[in-house]
Amino acid sequence: MFLLYDLVLLASSLVLIPWYLLRKARYGTARRGLRERVGLFAPGKLAATQKRPVIWVHAVSVGETRAAIPLLKALRQAYPDACLLVSNTTETGNSVARSLAEVDLCLFFPFDLSIVVRRVLKQINPSLVVFVDTELWPNFARLAGQRGIPLVLANGRISDRSFPRYRAIRLVLRPVLANFSAFCMQSEQDAERIKVMGAPSERVQVAGNLKFDLQAHLPNAGEVKSLKERFHLSPEALVWVAGSTHAGEEEQVLDAYQRLVAEGRNLLLLLVPRHPERCRQVSELLSQRKLPFALRSHVDERQAPLQAGEVLLVDSIGEMLKFYAMADLVFVGGSLVPVGGHNVLEGVLLKKPVLYGPHMHNFRDIAKLLGKAGAALEVADGKALQQAIAQLIDNPEQRHSLGKAGYQLIAGNVGATAKTLSVIESLLAERVAKG
Known part of the structure; x- marks a missing residue:
């Protein structure tokens, strides 16, 4: 299954790469972070990850990055010596992440090719990875699992539109979900849906919505x-x-x-x-x-x-x-x-x-x-x-x-950050105990 998945991704790259080049030729712009997406980092880019435990938070775009802010603040307070790494898929999400004081390093998420993911995980060697919202990358999950890296799905949500598609391929999703250590879902319905998709029920809990924990100064x-x-x-x-x-x-x-x-x-x-x-x-x-x-x-x-x-x-x-x-x-x-x-x-x-x-x-x-x-x-x-x-x-x-x-x-609905942080702390403590 994973070999077939890699072949599909390679075939799609034959379309995407010419499109990037055409975009650059026509508009004078190319998609930012293309080298990072294939696991090629500028000299010194990963210096912050050296000799420090790395907690990696992935947020696709702007909405997910903003939702992650309460969790990033809590992680910074709980682990002041750790390197907080945030990755994004979109350029707008990356721009928001780079504005956050709590974040030590911002990267673009790697293409989910086995060879790329393997190289990136080896270079960064995270202690734990958090996916905000519902992000399921088969090769990343598989290879992180092989390295014993805990994966946490935070603020998990299964939309009405995506659930029928996920349910239809649950036999394919089950081995992917098996690599996750915890699923912190927004609601009871989301929790039940991800169990139907193949998530181990003992790893699923309802933590609430991180967006309720956002804070903002009320201006006078x-x-x-x-x-x-x-x-x-x-x-x-x-x-x-x-x-x-x-x-x-x-x-x-x-x-x-x-x-x-x-x-x-x-x-x-x-x-x-x-x-x-x-x-x-x-x-x-x-x-x-x-x-x-x-x-x-x-x-x-x-x-x-x-x-x-x-x-x-x-x-x-x-x-x-x-x-x-x-x-x-x-x-x-x-x-x-x-x-x-x-x-x-x-x-x-x-x-x-x-x-x-x-x-x-x-x-x-x-x-x-x-x-x-x-x-x-x-x-x-x-x-x-x-x-x-x-x-x-x-x-x-x-x-x-x-x-x-x-x-x-x-x-009246705050608390998702504290519940999610508790799960992360437990997983990190367990990993330390195992050496």
């Missing part, structure tokens, strides 16, 4: 004013942040925004596409609609602040909490189109009224909790989004009550 009025000045936003206008939006969603958000402004609402939009590389496409959309806008990367060049009816188009990463801190209203994207939603807890964490669309299957449990607690609003489509925003603009008390209810919900 003076700090919000300073932030608005920094980003050249009108101090009088209400700020609506539409975060993590996708194609087909920006159109609905802009329709709602233009109608609200036409009604005389004193509203300013911060539009944050999920993938910054789409900002060129979104800027063309704004130009077609004759909506005045400024790019985040060029906003410092402005003399006058952005006013109601204008748009700040965000082409940066790692600043979402700052934007939510300035927000009076938050819409979280990936939910008006069938993407599955994105993390709604960051806005809730800052006591903001949060809205999202009907497609939240990747965050079904969180959305259910928020709805039950009256801590967020679900809207059916772009027209309903406009109506909900108008209602919240006219009812500041409702904005306040939504934000307060959400904050209380988070406070």
Whole structure:
């Protein structure tokens, strides 16, 4: 099975490598970290891993990296002398990881070819590896198991979409899952699903969602004013942040925004596409609609602040909490189109009224909790989004009550970090005892 898997990966590389070269020739850019992905590191790159125990945390992209922050903080406190290594698959995730003070080394996750994984594990020799969310790499799991490296699945989640596919190949997954020492799942349903997939039931536990353990400073009025000045936003206008939006969603958000402004609402939009590389496409959309806008990367060049009816188009990463801190209203994207939603807890964490669309299957449990607690609003489509925003603009008390209810919900669901850390500590202690 693993030989066949390697052959499939090798065949796919015959397509991927020419694509990387074409991208570089056409756009002058190539995918960052390509050498690291094949296990070739710059001289001195792995110096931090020498003569220190290495705890390796893998987070695919931005969302998983942010979810891992509470765990990384806890690991740093529990193991101050260890090397905390974070790997990512995407470039945006890598950029977020490099901004975290707790992290000693950031790398791109290796291609899952046996020869590559074997070389990387030999060079890094981690004491333990944590996969955030549901990341299953057959060769990595197999070869780490052969070396006696404990593998932990943290914040584990099996989505409604992926579960039928996983269940169909459970005979293939069972030997992969057998290499994991522990599965810390978000919910009872996720725990049952991974058992059906072949995970040893005695290694599965419900630890909760790490995202509930995120912490953020609640800015006071003076700090919000300073932030608005920094980003050249009108101090009088209400700020609506539409975060993590996708194609087909920006159109609905802009329709709602233009109608609200036409009604005389004193509203300013911060539009944050999920993938910054789409900002060129979104800027063309704004130009077609004759909506005045400024790019985040060029906003410092402005003399006058952005006013109601204008748009700040965000082409940066790692600043979402700052934007939510300035927000009076938050819409979280990936939910008006069938993407599955994105993390709604960051806005809730800052006591903001949060809205999202009907497609939240990747965050079904969180959305259910928020709805039950009256801590967020679900809207059916772009027209309903406009109506909900108008209602919240006219009812500041409702904005306040939504934000307060959400904050209380988070406070009542913390604890996943402590449970996951306990599992990690036990595995590391067991490995030390075995020598």
